[in-house]
Amino acid sequence: MEKKLEELQQEALEKIGNTNEVDELEKLQVEFLGKNGKVTGVLRSMGNLPPEKRPVIGKFANKVKNKIEKELQTRLQELKVQQEKARLAQEAIDITLPGKKISRGRLHPMQLIINQLEDLFLRMGFAIETGPDVETDYYNFEALNIPQNHPARDMQDTFYVEGDLLLRTHTSPVQIRTMEKQAPPIRIITVGKCYRVDELDATHSPVFHQLEGLVIDHGISFSHLKGVLIAVTREIFGEERDVRFRPSYFPFTEPSAEVDVSCFKCQGEGCSLCSRTGWLEILGAGMVNPRVLEMSGIDAEKYTGFAFGMGLDRMAMYKYQIEDIRHLWDNDLRFLKQF
Numbered sequence: 001m002e003k004k005l006e007e008l009q010q011e012a013l014e015k016i017g018n019t020n021e022v023d024e025l026e027k028l029q030v031e032f033l034g035k036n037g038k039v040t041g042v043l044r045s046m047g048n049l050p051p052e053k054r055p056v057i058g059k060f061a062n063k064v065k066n067k068i069e070k071e072l073q074t075r076l077q078e079l080k081v082q083q084e085k086a087r088l089a090q091e092a093i094d095i096t097l098p099g100k101k102i103s104r105g106r107l108h109p110m111q112l113i114i115n116q117l118e119d120l121f122l123r124m125g126f127a128i129e130t131g132p133d134v135e136t137d138y139y140n141f142e143a144l145n146i147p148q149n150h151p152a153r154d155m156q157d158t159f160y161v162e163g164d165l166l167l168r169t170h171t172s173p174v175q176i177r178t179m180e181k182q183a184p185p186i187r188i189i190t191v192g193k194c195y196r197v198d199e200l201d202a203t204h205s206p207v208f209h210q211l212e213g214l215v216i217d218h219g220i221s222f223s224h225l226k227g228v229l230i231a232v233t234r235e236i237f238g239e240e241r242d243v244r245f246r247p248s249y250f251p252f253t254e255p256s257a258e259v260d261v262s263c264f265k266c267q268g269e270g271c272s273l274c275s276r277t278g279w280l281e282i283l284g285a286g287m288v289n290p291r292v293l294e295m296s297g298i299d300a301e302k303y304t305g306f307a308f309g310m311g312l313d314r315m316a317m318y319k320y321q322i323e324d325i326r327h328l329w330d331n332d333l334r335f336l337k338q339f
């Protein structure tokens, strides 16, 4: 019987040594040490032995049992460690590989100009106002002293929505909205889209952007206007580009002026871009017409003010030397990535 046990021990240890799977180990456990297992079987048959032999064999059988049990546990641990290692190896990440490139977006050239101008005006103490794109005839024209039969109202220029609603043709209605709700002193700018019936070409777009400014207080004069606008052109175009004020006409300002910067393409020599004048127009401005002040409930005897409206798409083109306005809105990344 001892021999039999020894053989069983031998067999079990061999099998355990050759196992590579945890469930196989479990099977071996059942095969040798289970209720109907081989070692258990031998122990059970001990009843047939003479009594004096029983303790000796019993002791030996227990040794065998413990030995097998211990080997099973050791092998189990080994396999677990192996499995863990294999899992880690499979999940390993090579941190020396180059990372995936995240392509970051960037600001549109129009937004860059808007940010730069808003910063400048905020530094000069201006507040930022907003107004609707869909306006009434009153705010877009009437209150700005643009009478019923003025050519600016022509169906050719204005997108009419319905009734007396239209798409604003400029940001000047925000002047009126501001004067109606706020008493002087007023110092605001507003930025937004404007709409005019225009064929899209290199220099025209039916949707464009303006920045409007309005200052109203005691004793505001044209020299204040000049000071502010010169600060603006310096900020955007630097000191090198020349600036000129040219007399002009707007129904809502008197006197009125237009402001030009020297052409970036020909440096003022005269070329196709500037229609051979050497100058590019960037904004309209003037002293707020007293009739406009009175219509919005501001005492023109006490207060004076100036206003200006600049075309931001043009400004962006002239600043970044873009020769076709359509580039700004084509959303071609090769273009946009340059800014």
Ligand code: PHE
Pocket: 169, 170, 171, 172, 212, 250, 253, 283, 284, 285, 286, 307, 308, 309, 310
């Ligand atoms: N609203 C005018 C335009 O769109 C520009 C302007 C604004 C002129 C304010 C004078 C004062 O052409």
